[in-house]
Amino acid sequence: MTVITPDLEHSQPKVSDSAVPELLQETFALTRRLFIQLVRRPSTLVAGVLQPLIWLILFGALFAKAPAGLLPGEMAYGRFLAAGVIVFTAFSGALNAGLPVMFDREFGFLDRLLVAPLRSRFSIVLASVLHITSLSLVQSLAIMGAAAALGYGWPGGAGLLLVLLTLLLLVFAVTGLSLGLAFALPGHIELIAVIFVVNLPLLFASTALAPLDFMPTWLAWLASINPLTFAIEPIRNAYAGNLGLSQVVLQAPYGNVTLGAALLALAVLAMALFLIIRPLLDRKLS
Amino acid sequence: MRSWDLCWRQPAAARCWAEQLPRLWTVFDLPGAGVIELAGITKHHGPVRALGGVDLVVQPGSLYGLLGPNGAGKTTLLRILCTLLAPDAGQVHINGIDALNDPRAARGCLGYVAQEVAIDKILSGRELLTLQGDLHHLPRQRLEARIGSLTELLGMGDWLDRRCGSYSGGMRRRLDLATALLHHPPLLILDEPTAGLDLDSRAIVWEVLRRLRGEGTTILLSSHYLEEVDALADRLAILDNGEVIAEGSPAALKERLGGDRLTLRLREFSEAHEAERAASLLRDISGVKQVVLNRAQGNSLNLVISDAAVVSAVRERLTDLSLPVFSLTQSRPSLDDVYLQATGRTLTDAELAVASRRDLSAERKAAMR
Ligand SMILES: Nc1ncnc2c1ncn2[C@@H]1O[C@H](COP(=O)(O)OP(=O)(O)O)[C@@H](O)[C@H]1O
Ligand SMILES: [Mg+2]
Numbered sequence: 067m068t069v070i071t072p073d074l075e076h077s078q079p080k081v082s083d084s085a086v087p088e089l090l091q092e093t094f095a096l097t098r099r100l101f102i103q104l105v106r107r108p109s110t111l112v113a114g115v116l117q118p119l120i121w122l123i124l125f126g127a128l129f130a131k132a133p134a135g136l137l138p139g140e141m142a143y144g145r146f147l148a149a150g151v152i153v154f155t156a157f158s159g160a161l162n163a164g165l166p167v168m169f170d171r172e173f174g175f176l177d178r179l180l181v182a183p184l185r186s187r188f189s190i191v192l193a194s195v196l197h198i199t200s201l202s203l204v205q206s207l208a209i210m211g212a213a214a215a216l217g218y219g220w221p222g223g224a225g226l227l228l229v230l231l232t233l234l235l236l237v238f239a240v241t242g243l244s245l246g247l248a249f250a251l252p253g254h255i256e257l258i259a260v261i262f263v264v265n266l267p268l269l270f271a272s273t274a275l276a277p278l279d280f281m282p283t284w285l286a287w288l289a290s291i292n293p294l295t296f297a298i299e300p301i302r303n304a305y306a307g308n309l310g311l312s313q314v315v316l317q318a319p320y321g322n323v324t325l326g327a328a329l330l331a332l333a334v335l336a337m338a339l340f341l342i343i344r345p346l347l348d349r350k351l352s
Numbered sequence: 353m354r355s356w357d358l359c360w361r362q363p364a365a366a367r368c369w370a371e372q373l374p375r376l377w378t379v380f381d382l383p384g385a386g387v388i389e390l391a392g393i394t395k396h397h398g399p400v401r402a403l404g405g406v407d408l409v410v411q412p413g414s415l416y417g418l419l420g421p422n423g424a425g426k427t428t429l430l431r432i433l434c435t436l437l438a439p440d441a442g443q444v445h446i447n448g449i450d451a452l453n454d455p456r457a458a459r460g461c462l463g464y465v466a467q468e469v470a471i472d473k474i475l476s477g478r479e480l481l482t483l484q485g486d487l488h489h490l491p492r493q494r495l496e497a498r499i500g501s502l503t504e505l506l507g508m509g510d511w512l513d514r515r516c517g518s519y520s521g522g523m524r525r526r527l528d529l530a531t532a533l534l535h536h537p538p539l540l541i542l543d544e545p546t547a548g549l550d551l552d553s554r555a556i557v558w559e560v561l562r563r564l565r566g567e568g569t570t571i572l573l574s575s576h577y578l579e580e581v582d583a584l585a586d587r588l589a590i591l592d593n594g595e596v597i598a599e600g601s602p603a604a605l606k607e608r609l610g611g612d613r614l615t616l617r618l619r620e621f622s623e624a625h626e627a628e629r630a631a632s633l634l635r636d637i638s639g640v641k642q643v644v645l646n647r648a649q650g651n652s653l654n655l656v657i658s659d660a661a662v663v664s665a666v667r668e669r670l671t672d673l674s675l676p677v678f679s680l681t682q683s684r685p686s687l688d689d690v691y692l693q694a695t696g697r698t699l700t701d702a703e704l705a706v707a708s709r710r711d712l713s714a715e716r717k718a719a720m721r
Contacts, residue, residue: 087489092487092489095483095487098483099475102479171720172720174716175470175471177466178466178470178531180721181434181459181462181464183457183459184456252717253717
């Protein structure tokens with residue numbers, strides 16, 4: 067007969083237990099679950115690549131015959147566009163970070179996680195961050211590959227690192243925002259609505275599709291405080307091989323922004339967002 | 353290694369067993385020391401009072417039933433126990449651990465089967481069990497062995513590797529029971545574990561619960577089926593409108609009511625005043641201990657009588673008074689009589705009265721984290 071309850075052997079304390087292996091075990095398990103979902107329901111992954119790909123091809127074609135010399139540094143429009151679409155890919159990918167969490171809230175799966183003696187409930191958040199970061203980086207790399215195939219260039223070794231670092235900072239910030247929304251909003255319908263409303267306007271009010279000079283002053287102002295711009299311009303420079311931190315990447319109405327300042331702004335934004343949502347997460351996961 | 357160091361390194365589940373062992377001894381000379389000790393629990397959901405000061409003690413190794421109609425507050429109480437919900441006031445102790453102060457340690461001691469089974473449809477049963485085992489920090493090898501034995505026990509072998517989305521209600525419930533048992537919890541908490549189940553699954557659940565109890569696990573289950581509580585529980589509390597209205601072993605509760613039951617219907621639907629008049633007249637008969645008017649059942653009368661001989665006296669009196677008799681049935685007291693005695697309505701009627709009034713989707717939204 068199977069014994070269902072513990073015999074004394076089970077009551078013996080395990081020796082090797084400490085916080086770190088337990089944290090790793092629970093975080094790994096939660097992350098694996100998200101990846102299993104992703105692999106078995108790949109539509110999010112595919113749609114997240116297809117949409118930017120269409121942008122890249124359509125917009126690239128639309129302005130293919132733009133007069134030479136229109137863009138700063140005699141850049142071809144396709145090259146200009148590529149950085150914008152890459153950032154847009156990572157951005158929309160990360161914006162979806164809150165959706166699985168929202169579904170877990172709605173279906174009560176979160177309760178199942180919360181009755182378990184987790185070392186730290188932060189592992190639930192960490193798993194989301196790990197999952198969405200790798201997902202959006204993979205999507206962005208796919209778009210970078212597509213851009214290269216279209217002849218829009220490829221950053222060199224150090225440039226690639228700079229691209230990845232920039233994307234990482236942006237993804238952290240946006241993931242923080244999305245997770246915060248997932249706990250603040252009442253349901254997935256509202257979350258999807260917010261994602262939908264935020265997505266395209268942020269793209270248009272950035273330097274993804276056109277440089278600042280093309281914009282009326284009010285839009286140039288908006289674009290110069292848009293976090294997407296702070297990711298797009300460093301990547302554009304990485305593609306052009308300008309990797310110096312003091313390199314000016316944006317001539318904003320309020321002054322010049324260097325590459326270092328742009329990255330710093332993204333990092334501060336990411337940290338600020340996680341600090342802001344922290345009390346909310348503490349409350350919801352308590 | 354310092355001693356506190358050792359304590360801290362123990363997995364939570366092992367810690368609760370370790371803490372329970374000495375308590376098993378103290379139980380005998382310290383009345384009231386239980387695996388679960390709830391004191392003065394109150395809880396409001398917005399304006400709705402779900403619990404109004406509940407005290408409850410569950411002894412180690414017993415199977416305790418929480419019986420009550422829909423809306424009585426069973427789920428609220430169990431969620432508070434599982435640390436999913438904070439009470440407005442009161443104390444929660446599990447295995448001597450103050451669950452409000454040290455929820456993590458309390459969580460390690462309990463397995464919880466929720467009323468509504470939340471599963472991830474995309475995962476297979478095995479993947480869900482593995483996830484749950486990792487959340488309890490079980491070593492991989494032990495986890496796999498455990499999944500094997502639970503699969504056998506609950507008859508899940510054929511479908512464990514299929515996706516949960518394809519499971520029937522009974523399969524889901526069994527899988528959920530398995531996830532709750534993975535870490536050998538000394539305390540198992542189940543919220544209406546057999547509600548809506550097919551007979552096979554219900555039989556399996558009952559058998560597993562009996563066996564677990566036999567092996568020393570303390571079990572607390574809620575139910576609105578009085579047969580279930582009557583059949584399984586060593587002790588029970590009847591919860592109504594957020595309050596414990598009766599507590600004891602099923603036999604003792606019925607015994608306390610005493611005597612036989614007699615259900616009298618003057619007409620199929622009697623007038624209240626006629627039934628009330630009959631009630632007051634029947635109370636005078638010697639051997640009639642009590643008469644309760646059941647308004648929900650067409651103003652029928654429920655009599656407690658000292659012995660079977662009283663039945664003919666009742667019949668005679670009714671004839672003398674020329675009151676009509678639609679039906680007169682005799683029975684042994686049941687738990688339903690206990691409930692009826694305390695509330696003036698049967699459990700089934702209370703169930704029906706509330707079920708249609710609750711807006712479950714609104715409640716689910718309000719309960720969302
Ligand atoms: N999240 C909620 N929001 C509002 N009211 C609730 C909520 N949960 C439960 N209630 C109310 O609290 C009372 C007790 O509910 P519950 O604990 O679910 O009872 P039971 O499990 O015995 O059916 C009921 O009146 C119910 O309508
Ligand atoms: Mg309930």
